[in-house]
Amino acid sequence: MKTNGINTTDPKNQCFFMLKSSRLNFLKINESCVDLFTDAQFTYPVMKYITGHALTKEEAIERYLKFTDEPIAGNYFVLDAASGQTIGLAKLAVESPGVVEIGYSLFEDYWGRGLAYEMAQALMDYALETLKPVKIIGFVDSRNRASVRILEKVGLTLESEVKERQGGNVWLFSKTITY
Numbered sequence: 001m002k003t004n005g006i007n008t009t010d011p012k013n014q015c016f017f018m019l020k021s022s023r024l025n026f027l028k029i030n031e032s033c034v035d036l037f038t039d040a041q042f043t044y045p046v047m048k049y050i051t052g053h054a055l056t057k058e059e060a061i062e063r064y065l066k067f068t069d070e071p072i073a074g075n076y077f078v079l080d081a082a083s084g085q086t087i088g089l090a091k092l093a094v095e096s097p098g099v100v101e102i103g104y105s106l107f108e109d110y111w112g113r114g115l116a117y118e119m120a121q122a123l124m125d126y127a128l129e130t131l132k133p134v135k136i137i138g139f140v141d142s143r144n145r146a147s148v149r150i151l152e153k154v155g156l157t158l159e160s161e162v163k164e165r166q167g168g169n170v171w172l173f174s175k176t177i178t179y
Contacts, residue, residue: 018076021122023115026076026090027083029064036077036086037061045108049141064089072130079118080110090119093125098134100127104150116146120154128177135176142169 018062019026029035044057055063064075078088088106094127095101102123120138127133138156140147156173162171 003057018072019122019126020081021118023081024087024118024122025079025081026122026126027079029077029089030077031065034061034065037064037085041086041089041107043108046105049144049147050105071088072126077103078106078115085114088119090123092123092131094131095137099137100133101137101139103138104125104126111146117150117153120150124154133177135174137157137174140171140173142171150172 003073018028027036037057037060041061042057044054045055051063054157073092073094076090076092077086078090079085080087086107087110088104091101091103092103093101093103101122104116104119104123106119124136125135136156137159138151140151142161143149151173156175159172159174161169
């Protein structure tokens with residue numbers, strides 16, 4: 001299968017799908033996938049609650065190539081399953097033993113369609129199935145009301161205010177898991 005010109009099933013490519021939802025495919029980010037990054041994806045409206053400023057393609061590559069050696073945890077491109085277009089980014093990070101962080105960002109052209117919720121729910125489900133955490137967490141800028149609602153909708157609750165960043169407060173949401 002080719003996505004944005006990259007063969008995602010070629011075993012030599014190492015750029016492969018990790019999970020899917022009804023409308024989305026999640027492609028694990030590694031050095032083989034850098035052609036999927038574009039300057040247009042990391043505009044100020046998309047990044048203002050994450051970094052506080054827009055990112056260049058080079059800055060995005062540096063930021064999102066972290067965790068490439070992890071078999072499950074790491075950063076993901078999120079693609080529209082129908083068109084194959086990259087529509088956002090997601091992450092699963094093992095913060096400490098038993099604690100997994102979910103994170104997501106959706107490119108501006110795709111806001112308001114329920115896709116960020118679908119991303120968050122898919123990450124939650126995948127983390128529960130593969131990593132078996134005792135706690136799932138998510139960080140959100142308190143000014144990002146849409147993201148606050150998404151974390152609440154997937155079952156996380158406000159645990160604490162963590163710190164101030166770029167003029168806003170960062171809140172920690174969490175859910176304790178019992179098996």
